[in-house]
Amino acid sequence: MFTGLVEEIGTLKRSFKQGEAMLLTIEASRVLEDAAIGDSISVNGVCLTVTELTSVSFTVDVMPQTFRHTNLKDIRPGERVNLERAMKAGGRFGGHIVQGHADGTGTIVSRTADANAVVFTIRPDDTALMRYVIPQGSITLDGISLTVIEADRAGFSVSIIPHTLRETALQLKHAGGVINIECDVLGKYVDHLLNYKDNSDGASGRARKQAAPLTAEFLAENGFF
Structure with missing residues (x-):
């Protein structure tokens, strides 16, 4: 999880593209201070996993899903990107809950x-x-x-x-x-929970009932008014 407070601006050093898969190598300094292989770093708001690490750069994989739905497919070597390390438990919550999952x-x-x-x-x-x-x-x-x-x-x-x-x-x-x-x-x-409809046939015995529409009458009947 991230908070949306950018720690530094990195520079794309190398980009290797094969179809809709990519490898990005990004020059940075601050986010590398305690970085390790497997850590998550937000790159332009996209949560990516560090797969290679040097004293001045890190490398990440970009999978097809991310390629299709973010601007990472368009960045070129030399371009600047926003970087943020994943939030530590107990750290300051300066922004808001950011997953690094671009919509x-x-x-x-x-x-x-x-x-x-x-x-x-x-x-x-x-x-x-x-x-x-x-x-x-x-x-x-x-x-x-x-x-x-x-x-x-x-x-x-x-x-x-x-x-x-x-x-x-x-x-x-x-x-x-x-x-x-x-x-x-x-x-x-909230939107998902209010509009979710489970079309399961209930064969498992644990299927949830289809959610009732949220109306003033429903709220009154259930003691909210």
């Missing part, structure tokens, strides 16, 4: 100044993700924990303070750029 990508529609901040407006490739995006809610963009300031059915906006822009690779992103999106996991679980 998809989006396109930056605009980047505009707003006093000391910069506002990015994003249009998800799959607008169905907007069901999980709410004003003042949390969202992760390229591994950065951010707060939504506006949202509609087509897209959303976030406001970036100078420190965040300076300390992340977001400073290099402009209109037309592609960015990884991870929606708030709490919203995804």
Whole structure:
């Protein structure tokens, strides 16, 4: 698990692509301080496993699922990426719950100044993700924990303070750029639980009943009103 507080900006040193599988070697320093083979490091908001390690770089595998649904397939040697180590138990929780499981990508529609901040407006490739995006809610963009300031059915906006822009690779992103999106996991679980329908035939004797629709009448009948 991560918190969406980027620790450093790394540089892609090498990229080896074979079909929809990739090997990425990334130059870094801070995230390597206590790194070991098998550790998880978030790269542009994508949780990846360290498979090789040197004093100045680490290598990770990118599988087809990740290749298809993130912007990692588009990065080239020399490009900068956001890096964060997995959160330690007992560490400070500075951002929000970030799994490193991108829900998809989006396109930056605009980047505009707003006093000391910069506002990015994003249009998800799959607008169905907007069901999980709410004003003042949390969202992760390229591994950065951010707060939504506006949202509609087509897209959303976030406001970036100078420190965040300076300390992340977001400073290099402009209109037309592609960015990884991870929606708030709490919203995804709530949505799934409220809308889940189990079509099992119950042969095992442990199948759950189909969930009843959540209505005012249902809540009243069960003592919530």
